[in-house]
Amino acid sequence: MTRFFPLYVRRSDGKLEIAAKGKREPNQPLPAQLDQTPDSKGICDYYREISVDEVKHLDWRRKLGGMLVRELGGQDDQALPENYRLYEHIKSKANASDGKTTKATKNHAGGGHDRQDAYLYGHPLGRKKRYRSPAEFFPHLLWLVTDKAGDPDNCTCAICSPEQLEEEKPAKDSKAAIKKEEIHARPPGRISPIVEIPARPSSIDRNPPAPIARRPSATPANVSAFTPPTPTPLPQPRSLDQQIDAQYNKFIFRPGELIWFNRGVAWGLGIILRRYYLSTSPLIRAYIIQPLSHPLSHPPTATITQEAELRPWLAWSAPQYTNKYLAERPTTYDMLDWQAYLDGRIGPGDVEVDGSIMAAKAIDASFTLFDLVKTSAPAPGVEERRWNGLFLGGEKAWIGEPVRLRMGSGSDVLVIIEIIEKVASQFAAGSSAGGAGAAGGGAGGAKTSTISLIGDIYTFCSVPLSASVPDDRHLPLRMREDLHFRNQVTALAQSKGYWKLVKSMARLDIADLKGRWYESSLLLPILHPDYHERVRRGDIGDAGVWMNARGDGLPQGSPGTRKPERRDAFGRAVPVGTRIVEGIEPPVQPPQVQQQQQGMGHVGGDQLMQDQGPDGGHVALDDFMNLDDIEQMEQSGLPGFGQEYGGQEHSYF
Known part of the structure; x- marks a missing residue:
């Protein structure tokens, strides 16, 4: 460390x-x-x-x-x-x-x-x-x-x-x-x-x-001796999923991510297996969710077609275990005798709920690098691998997009330009043992792995409406579009914001990251029950202040446990053979499921519910003022708003 x-x-x-x-x-x-x-x-x-x-x-x-x-x-x-x-x-x-x-x-x-x-x-x-x-x-x-x-x-x-x-x-x-x-x-x-x-x-x-x-x-x-930093050109997307995630108001959530989802009368934890457009006119997004559970039984998948029925993993804190033994004697998902739990030998509780909580915490403590871009050998015994993205706990992040930082003002982000892993043989490791890494054996003996995220650090600044601000064309599209909307709102309060470049090509460790950056214009209407009133007042802040940080419980400075593939992070909490599907192609559905799409609500399993989602592309201020869905959620008293999860026990699963 x-x-x-x-x-x-x-x-x-x-x-x-x-x-x-x-x-x-x-x-x-x-x-x-x-x-x-x-x-x-x-x-x-x-x-x-x-x-x-x-x-x-x-x-x-x-x-x-x-x-x-x-x-x-x-x-x-x-x-x-x-x-x-x-x-x-x-x-x-x-x-x-x-x-x-x-x-x-x-x-x-x-x-x-x-x-x-x-x-x-x-x-x-x-x-x-x-x-x-x-x-x-x-x-x-x-x-x-x-x-x-x-x-x-x-x-x-x-x-x-x-x-x-x-x-x-x-x-x-x-x-x-x-x-x-x-x-x-x-x-x-x-x-x-x-x-x-x-x-x-x-x-x-x-x-x-x-x-x-x-x-x-x-x-x-x-x-006066300091030279202002200059923005680094953004890397180009390499896949369809990366192109989709780089655009504004396409999909908030991504395949392979850990999320909260509304199960009808309660909230549960699950993994996004697939996403697609159920309809483009009107725009209806669909997500197939595999609920997390204990390893001896798994619930069927659920299909959600309203993003308001989903929450990022870091939006809420997990509740306490329902089983007193687990609450008093912390253990891990793989170490627990689940058959003893089912048989009642460690006391009463909801085994599915506790299984999902324990699995989610294990996923949060993991990370996975994916999509190897290229390898090089800068020195004898040293190999450099450049990756296109990483799964950080419950979330997925690509190079070319922002992630939230633990350091700075609280709203600072790193726009990732490169993810570099340096793998060195023992004799060549030298000073490369610092940072986020892991050691392992191989045919050439022990090796060390050091992972660095390199990119530009930005902090959000507010100035009077009459002040001049830097050009924002160098920012990722999602940051630019969200900034445009936020400034439309805050103009009512005679102020505006901009992203100030603090340092270019900074080198950070995985442990320095809080998690994904989300657009305030898209996530706050879901998270904040009083959002529409804030918009009318011209008061909209950063969505990050409503989010937790990844890695609760990890030792300070630790990146967590590296998993070779994303599927490995889920372990036995999902059925054997569970597959994460990239792209946005809809699945082949049985005729009876297609019939259920005609006006039916959320009833669990793979049955679908109808949603009139917003149109894609740039969103005008008038579009955000229509917040009927948020008002309905307030009136229906969905769990979680203004409450702590920990004291609610079974009502969230």
Whole structure:
């Protein structure tokens, strides 16, 4: 595993106190804002300082460190500059809190409160000039690190740059001022908590160092010395499936992926075996699903013709096992005595449900490279293999498309240009043992395998509607089309976004990836029950904040278990002979199944239900405003919306 070290900022302009109106005042929230006493209605509304060992503090430092590394190079862990302190604003309804200090349990999320936002205090202009996110503070941090003159006029952050300063209304010295502040945290009411493994361990978490400590190992260059990165040309698709997946609004889900699917009265876990168009006018997409189960019996396949009846694997968190023995004594799918479970010798439970959960977790911990492009021998005993894509846990990703990253601002993506595997014989391995790899034997002795993903890193930025933004023709088509729609929506709020190129041809490991990137314009109408109201307000964010991260439970830095073929990842959780079909050719169906397509609903097995899907190609804003399907789902009370899966037991399978 790669080693990482703390990164310290040797200069700080942070102030614990400032002069205001002829007197000194603490550079922090007001005393009334720090008061945790509930009001007469039992509502708690206060600020508290976040300690250095809390998850949210680590989250800020990790993101800032990652952004510094992309700009300057080096190792990425970060200590906040001296006198900069992190506070969070907590607001809870009556009876939701007893007013005592509580620690946040989730990064930038509600943490059990109605509101739980983080703010960084310490800027020399005082408490009103606070930073609301790592991305907002980063330009100031970069100035502290790189500007040898220490001239604040050289800082480009929103507080120091005069052209970016916004008029700020004076806050009253009371809690009423708190209630008028904007909310900048993740949206409340998540379907399930974010499951994200910190990308790297930190040696400063439990024993925080002195605010100003050691010098950096290398003095960073001046900002003016940096040359803006240039986009890398995208690779061309090599197959029909890759061409389809590169287009906008064709199919959200892909053959071989692990998904949640609606079984009529419950939700289950399954594998997509095939996809095709049931009809092109109107457009009706069809997916054949093989449900996961225990190895002694397997349910029949189901055919789903509404993408609203499907969810990505990472959209929800798996519930607890229904069997008490499994819940208390974790084991693996292959190690469990399934016959003993069926016979009731390990206690009661739903064997099919627990089998699907256990199989899904095993799939999530796996990865498979597919479609070998070419091999080369750059040195004696060394072979380089270039692959066209990979199955990452439950999802499928191609070169030439974006994937979500653990590092950065939270919305950063890597557009994959190359997937390179270096296989070296033992005598030639040398320094190639790092990164995501595996060792194995062969005719030539032990070998090491190191896998790298190379591509361009982008971060999503928002600017006023009048600002100019870079050309987006170098982006993948799906990113461009989704950006076009998002900017149509946010234009109502007088803002727009663009994808900023942070670094070209970056080299990352499989463990650095969260999962596939999905279009907000296509996935949020499915995931978010309040989506139509957000569109009317001109407020649409990134779909990634509603998604978990792949690899929950894996050791930090581990890519997971490599499987030679995708079918190997499913093991005995699917019937012997199960086949994943590429392309979009419809299957040959018996006449009775074809008759069932005439207006029948979802009844299980291979029976089909009718869906009037949206037209393909570019989608206009007016098309997205027609959200009858979403409103029907809200009214019908489909499981999962605004709820945790873990407490629902059998109702989701």
